[in-house]
Amino acid sequence: MMQIDTERVLATLRRLARFGARGEGVCRPALSEDDMAARRWLADQMREAGLDARIDAVGNVYGRTPGARRALLVGSHSDSVPTGGWLDGALGVVFGIEAARVWRSQWPDAPIGIDVVSFSDEEGRYLSCLGSRAFCGELDAGQWDALAYEGRTLRQAAADAGLPSPQDLARLDPQRHLAYLEAHIEQGPRLDRAGLDIGVVTGIAGMHRYIATFSGRADHAGTTPMDMRHDAGMAAFEFAVECEARFRQVGAADSVWNFGAVAFKPGVANVVPKVAELTVELRDLSEDVMARMGAALAALAAERDGVRQVGVRLARQGALSPASMDARLCQALDQAAAARQGSRMAMPSGAIHDAMLLARHVPTGMMFVPSIDGRSHTPVENTADRHLALGAQVFFDGLREVARMFQATLPPGVAAT
Amino acid sequence: MMQIDTERVLATLRRLARFGARGEGVCRPALSEDDMAARRWLADQMREAGLDARIDAVGNVYGRTPGARRALLVGSHSDSVPTGGWLDGALGVVFGIEAARVWRSQWPDAPIGIDVVSFSDEEGRYLSCLGSRAFCGELDAGQWDALAYEGRTLRQAAADAGLPSPQDLARLDPQRHLAYLEAHIEQGPRLDRAGLDIGVVTGIAGMHRYIATFSGRADHAGTTPMDMRHDAGMAAFEFAVECEARFRQVGAADSVWNFGAVAFKPGVANVVPKVAELTVELRDLSEDVMARMGAALAALAAERDGVRQVGVRLARQGALSPASMDARLCQALDQAAAARQGSRMAMPSGAIHDAMLLARHVPTGMMFVPSIDGRSHTPVENTADRHLALGAQVFFDGLREVARMFQATLPPGVAAT
Numbered sequence: 001m002m003q004i005d006t007e008r009v010l011a012t013l014r015r016l017a018r019f020g021a022r023g024e025g026v027c028r029p030a031l032s033e034d035d036m037a038a039r040r041w042l043a044d045q046m047r048e049a050g051l052d053a054r055i056d057a058v059g060n061v062y063g064r065t066p067g068a069r070r071a072l073l074v075g076s077h078s079d080s081v082p083t084g085g086w087l088d089g090a091l092g093v094v095f096g097i098e099a100a101r102v103w104r105s106q107w108p109d110a111p112i113g114i115d116v117v118s119f120s121d122e123e124g125r126y127l128s129c130l131g132s133r134a135f136c137g138e139l140d141a142g143q144w145d146a147l148a149y150e151g152r153t154l155r156q157a158a159a160d161a162g163l164p165s166p167q168d169l170a171r172l173d174p175q176r177h178l179a180y181l182e183a184h185i186e187q188g189p190r191l192d193r194a195g196l197d198i199g200v201v202t203g204i205a206g207m208h209r210y211i212a213t214f215s216g217r218a219d220h221a222g223t224t225p226m227d228m229r230h231d232a233g234m235a236a237f238e239f240a241v242e243c244e245a246r247f248r249q250v251g252a253a254d255s256v257w258n259f260g261a262v263a264f265k266p267g268v269a270n271v272v273p274k275v276a277e278l279t280v281e282l283r284d285l286s287e288d289v290m291a292r293m294g295a296a297l298a299a300l301a302a303e304r305d306g307v308r309q310v311g312v313r314l315a316r317q318g319a320l321s322p323a324s325m326d327a328r329l330c331q332a333l334d335q336a337a338a339a340r341q342g343s344r345m346a347m348p349s350g351a352i353h354d355a356m357l358l359a360r361h362v363p364t365g366m367m368f369v370p371s372i373d374g375r376s377h378t379p380v381e382n383t384a385d386r387h388l389a390l391g392a393q394v395f396f397d398g399l400r401e402v403a404r405m406f407q408a409t410l411p412p413g414v415a416a417t
Numbered sequence: 418m419m420q421i422d423t424e425r426v427l428a429t430l431r432r433l434a435r436f437g438a439r440g441e442g443v444c445r446p447a448l449s450e451d452d453m454a455a456r457r458w459l460a461d462q463m464r465e466a467g468l469d470a471r472i473d474a475v476g477n478v479y480g481r482t483p484g485a486r487r488a489l490l491v492g493s494h495s496d497s498v499p500t501g502g503w504l505d506g507a508l509g510v511v512f513g514i515e516a517a518r519v520w521r522s523q524w525p526d527a528p529i530g531i532d533v534v535s536f537s538d539e540e541g542r543y544l545s546c547l548g549s550r551a552f553c554g555e556l557d558a559g560q561w562d563a564l565a566y567e568g569r570t571l572r573q574a575a576a577d578a579g580l581p582s583p584q585d586l587a588r589l590d591p592q593r594h595l596a597y598l599e600a601h602i603e604q605g606p607r608l609d610r611a612g613l614d615i616g617v618v619t620g621i622a623g624m625h626r627y628i629a630t631f632s633g634r635a636d637h638a639g640t641t642p643m644d645m646r647h648d649a650g651m652a653a654f655e656f657a658v659e660c661e662a663r664f665r666q667v668g669a670a671d672s673v674w675n676f677g678a679v680a681f682k683p684g685v686a687n688v689v690p691k692v693a694e695l696t697v698e699l700r701d702l703s704e705d706v707m708a709r710m711g712a713a714l715a716a717l718a719a720e721r722d723g724v725r726q727v728g729v730r731l732a733r734q735g736a737l738s739p740a741s742m743d744a745r746l747c748q749a750l751d752q753a754a755a756a757r758q759g760s761r762m763a764m765p766s767g768a769i770h771d772a773m774l775l776a777r778h779v780p781t782g783m784m785f786v787p788s789i790d791g792r793s794h795t796p797v798e799n800t801a802d803r804h805l806a807l808g809a810q811v812f813f814d815g816l817r818e819v820a821r822m823f824q825a826t827l828p829p830g831v832a833a834t
Contacts, residue, residue, distance in 0.1 A: 188640025
């Protein structure tokens with residue numbers, strides 16, 4: 001089996017973590033100076049690995065294998081949340097660069113090359129998965145002026161960052177890109193708790209978001225007897241408690257939900273809450289399961305409308321369809337892990353990734369390494385060195401397995417790797 | 418029975434409502450220009466009624482019956498919340514001025530006079546019940562510089578309003594002031610719903626305020642399985658629902674409570690709430706009942722500490738002792754209502770009033786007129802004209818009853834009214 005240089009992987013990750021370093025964590029929001037400096041450095045790393053690298057109009061760093069007519073596209077994103085950790089998407093970008101480097105040095109004439117990408121703004125300073133959306137042709141021309149952060153449009157921010165004109169976008173090429181593979185930290189506790197090395201992602205959960213609004217009356221909390229109140233706050237509390245019980249009944253084993261935000265008006269100690277707004281988010285790999293949970297939510301809202309003399313209204317705020325990973329790619333990653341004695345599990349991704357966008361267009365696979373204590377998007381985010389090393393090797397081995405698989409389908413006369 | 422001029426009462430209330438008028442409501446926060454203009458006008462009204470009137474260092478308008486060695490102190494407050502209604506405390510001040518006017522004209526040599534007061538800042542721009550606290554000697558010298566609104570200290574605001582120096586405070590005189598009586602709108606729905614004319618206040622509920630803090634962990638709401646969460650939000654919701662059930666068990670018939678504010682950190686849709694802060698306020702006429710409810714709250718917090726892997730901490734934020742009204746004054750007001758064929762009920766005051774301060778020092782009585790639909794502290798606050806007229810008459814009759822009662826205890830040789 002071909003060995004990659006896992007020490008180099010760790011060193012590259014640590015050098016990348018210096019861009020925007022904040023203690024143990026990093027601050028590299030999209031198009032910030034530190035983000036752009038990191039991207040220029042990554043482009044240089046890709047060039048050193050033998051790729052033709054450039055930075056496109058939204059900040060995507062894209063490194064192509066010269067000479068190859070077909071390629072596996074690999075990578076992730078190198079931007080971070082403002083108080084982020086050092087790994088997150090950076091891990092997948094560095095795993096990709098290492099894979100491309102070894103690939104180029106070992107098989108310089110391989111018919112299937114490795115193209116590496118670091119997508120821009122996965123974290124959504126301007127738009128969640130901005131870079132991969134643009135790469136997939138899903139960024140509308142109008143969004144350059146419509147998307148903004150702190151009063152600066154995407155168009156202006158990109159120009160200020162020295163990026164080329166909006167026409168100059170790197171694009172997915174279905175003739176060239178046989179598949180997309182992404183490595184990422186899990187960002188959750190499952191692998192860590194189970195003591196496993198590798199997560200083979202079966203799909204990325206979809207997400208439905210709702211706002212439940214409870215409308216009561218703002219009465220004096222001293223003078224209004226309990227039975228005369230229209231208490232929107234208590235109505236919201238009871239709703240959430242009952243809603244959770246129903247989600248447990250109708251959801252699947254991996255379904256998750258969250259009541260992450262609640263706001264009272266007027267929200268003061270001595271006034272009965274007039275309005276309560278409750279944010280409800282639910283996720284699952286299956287649209288059917290999400291539809292079942294949504295129906296339970298709507299039914300509960302209808303049942304509770306008028307209870308406690310409080311009106312209930314439910315509004316859908318947003319939805320993302322789940323994405324399935326390609327079964328052959330899952331199998332290749334699983335076999336690669338097995339061959340390296342890596343313990344592993346198949347698991348859904350509850351978080352959104354660039355792979356969610358790519359999966360709509362090309363066969364896509366994803367691999368997780370454990371997050372210590374499940375932490376991410378915080379400076380304490382970390383993964384054991386041995387998991388970083390094993391992950392990089394398994395990812396490389398998986399790519400080789402996938403390339404072999406596709407090679408069998410290529411026209412005759414193409415040289416084997 | 419002596420008739421007061423109820424038309425004059427209504428006219429005086431309407432003229433007072435022009436100060437700081439905002440549509441149907443008024444805006445007269447303490448020491449604002451409109452509040453001070455209203456106070457100067459009220460001082461003039463008191464003088465016309467035959468009183469020696471002045472405005473003291475905190476803005477209290479105090480009108481003394483000249484010649485009398487003893488007096489019933491009557492009144493309320495004429496400041497309002499920023500978007501207040503036209504009645505609130507203004508009603509009690511105007512009822513008091515009318516009573517004093519008739520009293521002076523009918524019994525100029527009565528040994529028990531009527532002193533009228535419009536307390537400053539009952540609504541608490543600088544301090545809740547500021548004027549009555551100062552009047553009762555409960556304002557510390559240090560508070561002149563410690564209390565502030567929008568960066569301006571009470572000392573500065575009083576000077577800017579043209580008030581005399583801080584030494585020049587009108588003061589409760591236990592030798593002179595035999596009792597304090599206050600009329601006010603109910604500010605709640607009980608009289609209006611019951612179709613009654615007059616509320617005889619038996620006491621003013623005390624209030625205990627707590628903050629319950631739930632401490633969990635901020636995890637990604639997509640990647641963290643439900644059974645691995647430390648969800649401070651759901652812990653708070655369940656706590657409030659169960660807490661209400663226990664308050665119903667241990668509270669008295671008139672006990673009230675409110676979960677008026679809740680705050681999540683970080684409070685975003687896709688992060689499991691790390692911290693939830695829940696404000697709990699409870700009120701009752703009895704310290705014992707409040708203590709029982711407080712114990713139930715503390716027991717629940719102890720039981721729930723650690724449930725859902727969330728810590729619970731309970732902190733007392735403030736407390737006001739309940740105040741009992743004087744039973745003889747209650748009886749006098751009740752008899753006065755009965756004599757005018759007024760339907761009535763004995764009831765607690767859930768709201769705080771200047772009477773709460775006075776009751777610590779002199780026998781105190783309070784009377785409510787109905788608030789239409791229970792509304793107050795809003796421009797739609799209103800009371801039917803017939804209730805205003807009946808209330809003013811009953812209040813006057815009650816004062817006469819109270820004066821007779823005290824007269825029986827005065828030294829011999831004092832002339833009867």
